[in-house]
Amino acid sequence: MSNETPTPPPQPQAQNIPVQIRYEDLSAKYANHALLNSGQEELYIEFSSGIVMDRAAGGAIMPIHTRIAMTPSGVVRLWQLLGQAVQNFQVIQPAPQPPQPPTPIEAPVADAGEKS
Secondary structure, three states: OOOOOOOOOOOOOOOOOOOOOOOOOOOOOOOOEEEEEEOOOOEEEEEEOOOEEEOOOOEEEOOEEEEEEEOHHHHHHHHHHHHHHHHHHHHHOOOOOOOOOOOOOOOOOOOOOOOO
16 A cells, blocks of 8 residues: 555646627517526526516516526526626715705794794
8 A cells, every 4th residue: 555645637727719709689678577496407597577467367477578597507607797797886886875864944033022
């Protein structure tokens, strides 16, 4: 038996491969609500523009217009990117100043010479 520690296998080198981004559809959809559901091996992010009243059913519905399926590691990367974007937005957009309390108005003081 040898007392030597085994050498770990060499790690693959990261390669810089140029990537072009090609958009299939340039239309944008507004989403004010997002739902997160999970399957056994993926997470589903579903987007809706909002809740609308359905008079026929007598209630409210939230129509989903887009569903994205992602792996858990993809969701973690998205979460990190969204966190960075929010931090950058907060740096660019100064926080609104809190409203100042109203200045109290003093009641007029009655002159000593006036009689009630």
